[in-house]
Amino acid sequence: MIRILLADDQALVRGALSALLGLERDMEVVAEVGTGDDVLSAAERTRPDIALLDVQMPGLNGIDAAARLRQAVPSCRVIICTTFGRPGYLSRAMAAGVAGFVVKESSPESLVDAVRRVHGGLRVVDPTLAAESLVNGNSPLSEREREILSAASDGATVAELARRLNLSEGTVRNKISSAIGKTGTRTRAEAIRTAEENGWL
CATH class of the missing domain: 3.40.50.2300 (Response regulator)
Incomplete structure (x- = not known):
């Protein structure tokens, strides 16, 4: 059985x-x-x-x-x-x-x-x-970029994300910028949407 x-x-x-x-x-x-x-x-x-x-x-x-x-x-x-x-x-x-x-x-x-x-x-x-x-192919996002984009999907500010993830605001900004570049998008919201549509988050 x-x-x-x-x-x-x-x-x-x-x-x-x-x-x-x-x-x-x-x-x-x-x-x-x-x-x-x-x-x-x-x-x-x-x-x-x-x-x-x-x-x-x-x-x-x-x-x-x-x-x-x-x-x-x-x-x-x-x-x-x-x-x-x-x-x-x-x-x-x-x-x-x-x-x-x-x-x-x-x-x-x-x-x-x-x-x-x-x-x-x-x-x-x-x-x-x-x-x-x-x-x-596979997701272009690093694990940290994926984590930050996923956390940002509720519209949290950079300061809120930094607090929530125990990171510096500079790190959060850099990772979001990197994720935007890797997904070929122009904004954080577009990067999140693209990542969700491809199952990367």
């Missing part, structure tokens, strides 16, 4: 996935959570074989949750299942040790097949997204 943990902030989607997987004779959904923050405790409690995680959730996003899960419950293999099929998400997910990446537009049969293949030790990636990733 393949034991599965589901994490998606949309209760309807989570319920539909649970019902779909529950129809399979070799699968059992052992935990369902609605936030990234709840993934680790649920996995430690139920010891699933597979964790099916959305990317955008309250608290920890699915990719960061996957990285923590890999450390805490290494026997659990992770599949990202998201509406947001962005190349940047794929490369970050692979770097976090994710074993599968599927989009919610996939057929039910494809998802079930992905769960079985990942459980069998294989890696499964949506082919269209894999091709886009090869064309678009």
